[in-house]
Amino acid sequence: MSAPADRGARRAARLLQWYPRSWRARYGAEFAELLLAEFAEQPQNWRRSFDVASHGLLARLADAGLMSRRQPPERPLATAGCALAAFGALAVAMLAQLATGWQWVSPGSSYVTGATLVMTLAAGCIGLIGLCAAVPVIWQVLLAVGRRNGRVMRPAGIAVGCGVALAFGAKHFQNSWPGTGGTGAEHGLVPGGMAAFGWASTLSVTSFWAHPGLLGRFPAAELAWMVLSPVVGIALAGAVVITVRRLTLPQPLVGYLAGLARGAWWASAAFAAGAAMWMLGRSSAAGLFRPGLVDGAELVIMMLALAVALLASLSLRGVGPPSLRRKGGVKTTSAGVKKM
Amino acid sequence: MPGANSPSNSDPPDGGSLVTFGRYAGPATLILASLADGAKHGYALTKDIEQFAGVRLAPGTLYEALSRLEGQGLIEALASEDRRRPYQLTAAGAEALRVHLADQRRVADVGLRRLTRSWGPA
Numbered sequence: 001m002s003a004p005a006d007r008g009a010r011r012a013a014r015l016l017q018w019y020p021r022s023w024r025a026r027y028g029a030e031f032a033e034l035l036l037a038e039f040a041e042q043p044q045n046w047r048r049s050f051d052v053a054s055h056g057l058l059a060r061l062a063d064a065g066l067m068s069r070r071q072p073p074e075r076p077l078a079t080a081g082c083a084l085a086a087f088g089a090l091a092v093a094m095l096a097q098l099a100t101g102w103q104w105v106s107p108g109s110s111y112v113t114g115a116t117l118v119m120t121l122a123a124g125c126i127g128l129i130g131l132c133a134a135v136p137v138i139w140q141v142l143l144a145v146g147r148r149n150g151r152v153m154r155p156a157g158i159a160v161g162c163g164v165a166l167a168f169g170a171k172h173f174q175n176s177w178p179g180t181g182g183t184g185a186e187h188g189l190v191p192g193g194m195a196a197f198g199w200a201s202t203l204s205v206t207s208f209w210a211h212p213g214l215l216g217r218f219p220a221a222e223l224a225w226m227v228l229s230p231v232v233g234i235a236l237a238g239a240v241v242i243t244v245r246r247l248t249l250p251q252p253l254v255g256y257l258a259g260l261a262r263g264a265w266w267a268s269a270a271f272a273a274g275a276a277m278w279m280l281g282r283s284s285a286a287g288l289f290r291p292g293l294v295d296g297a298e299l300v301i302m303m304l305a306l307a308v309a310l311l312a313s314l315s316l317r318g319v320g321p322p323s324l325r326r327k328g329g330v331k332t333t334s335a336g337v338k339k340m
Numbered sequence: 341m342p343g344a345n346s347p348s349n350s351d352p353p354d355g356g357s358l359v360t361f362g363r364y365a366g367p368a369t370l371i372l373a374s375l376a377d378g379a380k381h382g383y384a385l386t387k388d389i390e391q392f393a394g395v396r397l398a399p400g401t402l403y404e405a406l407s408r409l410e411g412q413g414l415i416e417a418l419a420s421e422d423r424r425r426p427y428q429l430t431a432a433g434a435e436a437l438r439v440h441l442a443d444q445r446r447v448a449d450v451g452l453r454r455l456t457r458s459w460g461p462a
Binding site: 023026027029030031032033034035037038047048051052053054055056058059 | 381382383386398399400401402403404406407422423424425
């Protein structure tokens with residue numbers, strides 16, 4: 001191949017990367033040929049590059065089940081699950097802060113008390129729904145493992161490894177912090193141990209990242225946990241999404257999961273409403289009950305996750321049996337870590 | 341979750357209408373019109389459409405419209421020995437194009453008649 005042709009092929013290959021793998025498998029070769037012909041006629045054209053990039057991104061959204069009902073339902077289900085899991089992780093970080101504060105003193109503000117009550121109930125619902133969804137999916141994974149389906153076994157194995165690492169890590173760091181509930185004090189809505197576990201599992205969600213000088217005083221192990229735990233969390237979410245996308249779920253189970261996803265969405269929306277109520281009562285809150293910038297940023301990301309879950313749900317419209325188709329602050333821990 | 345009342349998870353029912361293509365209705369019409377006189381691959385489609393309509397479809401737009409047309413069964417890909425894959429109209433595609441162009445002609449006729457009546461002949 002001549003040098004200009006080689007350059008053109010590399011450019012075409014780079015532009016093709018905007019598109020998802022499944023799209024490239026079907027249209028990649030012919031699309032690359034079209035691009036090469038276009039390059040020969042018009043070597044530079046930023047409108048063309050923008051057109052390819054924007055349509056590639058749209059194809060990726062469609063591939064994730066966000067823009068099209070032409071995808072298998074496992075895809076929007078996995079995307080909705082992932083978005084709701086991201087919401088749940090941030091919800092745990094937010095609620096852990098309030099629950100830990102309540103271990104020591106009651107909020108003293110009807111706004112915060114009401115908001116914490118709403119958020120706790122909503123989080124309980126999300127957890128219960130998550131459990132109801134996880135059990136049959138795990139069963140399907142076990143069936144796939146029994147059939148020695150390597151395409152499912154690999155991501156499922158990674159997911160299990162990441163989940164175990166996160167659980168052990170959170171348990172380990174939970175016990176290092178008597179200030180987060182490990183004292184045995186049992187006040188408030190959430191058991192102390194559970195609040196401490198939630199806090200430790202979301203230790204990376206903190207405004208201390210904006211204060212490197214203070215971060216430098218943290219023990220090395222905690223710093224490593226703060227850096228590694230979100231990476232492992234993202235790997236866990238990615239592995240779960242890939243696993244679910246590679247499963248071929250029975251139709252009744254897809255309907256059941258779609259129904260659960262709808263329920264989880266509404267519970268998440270209720271949690272977000274509670275969080276917004278907490279933010280609105282900011283002036284009457286003190287200590288750990290006082291929302292900070294990081295909490296505001298969490299709420300924004302949670303709303304984005306809700307929007308993604310909603311888009312995915314629109315691709316799941318009508319999936320399932322008829323019965324499921326509905327009409328229509330500052331607190332410093334003993335280790336010095338605080339969430340602001 | 342909102343929006344749980346749709347009949348199925350399949351492609352939206354279209355009845356052969358290009359209206360369901362939304363903002364891709366225009367490119368889809370041009371592609372079908374180009375394929376009406378025989379199979380063409382991507383670049384040949386681009387050049388033909390540019391010639392008869394004065395519009396150059398960008399590659400991303402062209403292939404989004406092609407994939408939608410193929411998904412609706414209005415066109416089909418032919419086997420090819422090289423990397424350029426030609427597409428041809430299906431019977432459903434020919435009928436959809438006929439209906440769509442007839443609708444457009446009706447609108448054009450009404451508009452031209454009214455223009456002539458109010459503004460005089462061109």
